[in-house]
Amino acid sequence: MGREQWGTRAGFILAAVGSAIGLGNIWRFPYVAYENGGGAFFLPYLFALLTAGIPLLIMEFTIGQKYRGSAPLSYARINKKAEWIGWWQVLISFVISVYYAAIIAWAMSYSVFALNLSWGSDPEGFLFGDYLNLAAVPGQYGGLVPGVFIPAILVWAITLGVLFKGVKKGIEVANRIFIPLLVVVFLIIVLRALTLDGAVDGLNAFFKPSWDTILDPGVWVAAYGQIFFSLSIAFAIMITYASYLPKKSDISNNAFIAGFSNSGFELLAGIGVFACLGFMANAAGVGVGEVASAGVGLAFVVFPEIINTFPGFNGLFGFLFFGSLVLAGLSSLISIVETYVAATQEKFNITRAKAVTVFGGGAAIISIFVFSSGGGLYFLDAADYFINSFGVAFAGLVSVIAVSWFLRKLGPFQDHANELSDIRVGTWWKVCLGVITPLVLGWMMVQNIITNIQENYEGYSTGFLLGWGWGVAVGAIVLGILLSFTKWKEGQLEIPTDYNESKEVSK
Template sequence: MADKNEWGSNLSFILAMIGSAVGLGNIWRYPYVLYSNGGGAFYIPYIVAILLMGMPFLILEYGVGYNFKSSFAKAIRKINSKCEYLGWFLPVAVFMIMIYYSAILGWDGIYMLLSFTKGWGADPNTFFATTLLQSSESYMGLLNFIPLIAVAMLVGWVIIWFISHRDLEEGLGKVSKLLVPLLFIIMVVIVGFSITLPGASIGLAELFNPDWSLLGHFEIWMAAFGQIVFSLSLGMSIAFTYASYTKDDADLITNTISIALANSLFENFAALGVFSILGYMSLQSGTAVSELVTQGTGLVFVAYPTVFNVLGQWAVVLGPLFFLTVYLAGLTSILSTVEPLSFSIQNKFGLSRSKTMTILCAVGAAISMIYATSFGGSLLGFVDTFINQIALLFGVIVECIVFAWIFKAEKLVNFLNSKSKTIKLGKWWLIIVKYVLPIVVTIIWIGGMIDVFNNGTMDQLNFTIVSAILLLVASLIFTILPAKNPDWDKTEDRI
C-alpha cells in the first residue's frame, strides 16, 4: 500500500503546525527575551513583528506549499532548476536542528524520572553540569562517552521513529491531536499553581514592568522580529511541507491566524509561570529576580529543580508535570523537523515514507551520539547558534526572494482570498513579502553574523566553519545525485 502524505482533516494540519511552533523555545527562550527587552514595552514590537512578518510570511509559505503539493526541494526546482540547491539547504539545516534537539529531549527525559525523587540533589547546578553532562570545554571531551544520556536520547529516537514512519494522519496527525491539547492543559495547571506561590507577584511585577525608553533602541525591535522568526519556525520549510499535505478546501489565511495566536498565547502564558516561580525563588533566597533570570538550559535544568527542592510535597506533582510538558513540547517540535527532508527524499528518490523515515531516524540517532559526550553541551550551543543565527536566516532571505519574486506572490492573492473567511490579501501583503521582509530579515541576519564573529570564542568559530561545511556538502550531494523517481520533474501549478 502506498504511503499517504495528506492530513485527514484541517484540524490535524492546524494542531501539527501549532505543535511545531510550540517548542522548548517558548518555555525557555521567550520569557527571557520578554524580560530583557523592556518587559511590558516589548509587546509593542512583538505585536508589530507578528503582524508585519509572522503572519504574512506564513501565508506566503502556505500558499506556495499548497500550490505545488510537493516537497520543498521539488517545488524549488520547479520554480527555477538553478535554485534546487536551496531546496535541499533548508531541509538539511532543519534536520541538523533535529539531531541536537534530540539531546535536549534526552536530558529532559532523565529529569522527568529524577523529578519524582528530586534526584538532582541539593545543588542542581553542579548536578546538571558536572554529574550528568560531565561538561568539558575541551575537544578531548568528545572521547568521554556518557551511556545514560545516550540511552535517554535513543529512547527519544525510537518514539520519533514509531510516530513518523507511519502514514501521515495515522502517525503525526493522531499524535498532534493528542499531544498539543494535552500540552496546553498541563501548562494551564502549572501556571495556575505557580501564580499562587508566595512571591509570585514579585516576579510578575519584574516581568511586566515596562521600560518604555527601550522602544527607541534598535535592539528591542530586532529581538522581537528574531523571536517571531524562531517561534513560528519561519523559513524552515516546515510550514511549506505541512501546507503541501493539506486538503483542497483549506482556508490557509484563517489557519495562519489561528496558529500564530495559539503560539503567542502559549509562550506568553508560559512566561507567567516562569516569572511567578522566579518571584517565589527570589522571596525564598533573598536574591533579586534579575540575578535569577537565565536563558536556555540553565532555566529548565537548574532554576526549576532549585524551586522543586523547596516546594515540599507539591514538588512531587509539579516537577514531573513540568518536565513532561517540556518533553511533549520538544517532541511535537522535533517531529516536524524531519518532515521537509523526508518528503524531499521521497519525491526525488522514490522511497516510501516508512523507509525514508527509518533511514533518517537511524542516521540521525547515530550522528546525535556526538552530543552524548562531555563536549556535547558546548557543541550543542555552537551548532545551535550557527543554525539559528546564520544558516536559517540566510535561507529565509533567499526563500522570500524565490517565492515572492521568482514564483511571483501576486499569483497567490486571488486564490487565497477566495478561500479566506477572515482577512483578504491586497497590495499591502505584496509590499510586505517582496520588500519589507527581505530587508528586515537581512538586517537581523547581519546582526547575528556580527554577534557570532565578535563575541564567539575560537572554538565556536571553528565549529561554525565545520558545521557550515557539513551543511553545504550534504546539500550539494542531495542536489547532484540523480533522481530515481520519474515524476521528479512533473510538478504542476495548482493556482
C-alpha cells in the same frame, strides 16, 4: 496512489502549532521579553508577528499547498534554479533534529529525577558533573554518558515510530494527543505557580513596560528574531505540512490561527516561568533580575532550584514541568524530521518506510552517539547557535528575497491564497514580504556576522568553531546546492492533479 493528506483541518492546525510550540517558547521567550522592555516588548512582538510571522506562514503554506511537495520539490516546481533553497532548509532541519533530540532526552531524565529531587542541593553541579559528565575542554568527545544515551534512544524510537505511521495515522494522531496534553499540563503549572509567595513580583518584572526601550532598534530585532525562530519558518516544515492539505483548504485563516496559538502559548509560558522566578527571588531575598535566565540554565539549573524550595508537591510539580518540555520537544522534533523524510522520499523515489529507516535512522545514530557524549553540550551549543544565526535566519532571508524579488511570485501566491481563504491578503502582505522582512532579516544577518567576526562565540577556540559552528552552517548550504544537481524522476516536476479535489478540510 495520491499524496497523503491530513484527515481534518484541526489535525493540520494542531500539527503546525505543535511544530511551532517547542522548547524555545518555554525557555527563550520569557527571558527575551523581560530583557527587551517587559510589557513594552509586546508591541514590537505583535508588530513582528503581523508583518513577518504570519505573512511568512501564509507564503510557506501557499508554496506547500499549491506545489504539493516537500520543500525541495516545491521550490523545484516553482523554478528548478530555486531547488537548492529547499534542500538548504531541509539540511538545517537535519542539523537541528540531531541535537534537539538530546535536549528532549535530558528533559525525559529530569522528569524522573524530579520525583525524588535526585539533583540534590546543587542542581548546577549535578547537571554538568553527575548527569552530563561534561568534558574538560570543548571539542573533546568524553565517552558515552548512559544517563543521556538511554533516553535519547527512547526519544528517537517515539519520533521514528510516529513517522512510520504516516501523516494521518502518525503525525496527526500524535499531535492530537501531545498538544492538548501539553496545554493542560502547562495550565496546571501556571495555576500552581500563581499561588506562590512572590509570584506577583515575578509577574510585575515580566509585564512592567519600559517604554523607553521602544526606540531601541535592538529590541525590534529581538522581536523579529523571536517570532522567526518560534514559528518554525524557513525550516522546510510548514511547506512540507501544507503539502498534505487537500485542494480546497483555507490558507490565511490557518496561518493566523497557528501564529496566534503559538504566541498565546508563549505568553502562558512567560506567566508560569516568571511567577516561579518571583517565588525564587522572594525566598532568596533578591530581585527577580538576579535569578532570571534563559535556555539550558533556566530549565535544568534554575527550575530544579525552584522545585527544591517548593511548599509541597515538589516532585509532582517537577515531573509536570519537565514532562511539558518533553511534550513540546517531541511535537517539534517529529515535524523537523518529517522535512527530510518527505524530501528524500520524493527525490530518491523510495517508500516512506525506507526514508524513515535510512535518513531518520541515520540522524538518530548521529544524534545518539555525538550528543550523548561527555562533550555533547559543547557540540550542541556551537551547532545550535550557528545553525540558527547563519542557517535559519539566512535561509529565511534568501527564500523571501528569491520568491518576492527574483521569481516574482508574490502576485500569483496572493491570488492562490485569496481564492481559498476567508481572510484575503493584499498590498500589505506584499510590502511585508518584499520590503519589511528582507530589511529586518538583512540587518540581523549583518549584525550577526560583524559580532562573530569580532569575537568568538562564548570564547570557544577558532578551530572548534570552524568545525562545529561555521562548518555546520556553511556545510548545509554547500550540500544543499550539491543535492539540487541530482536529477528528478521523469515527470516528477509536474504538479499532480490526482489528489482529492472536492474534499474541503473543515471538520
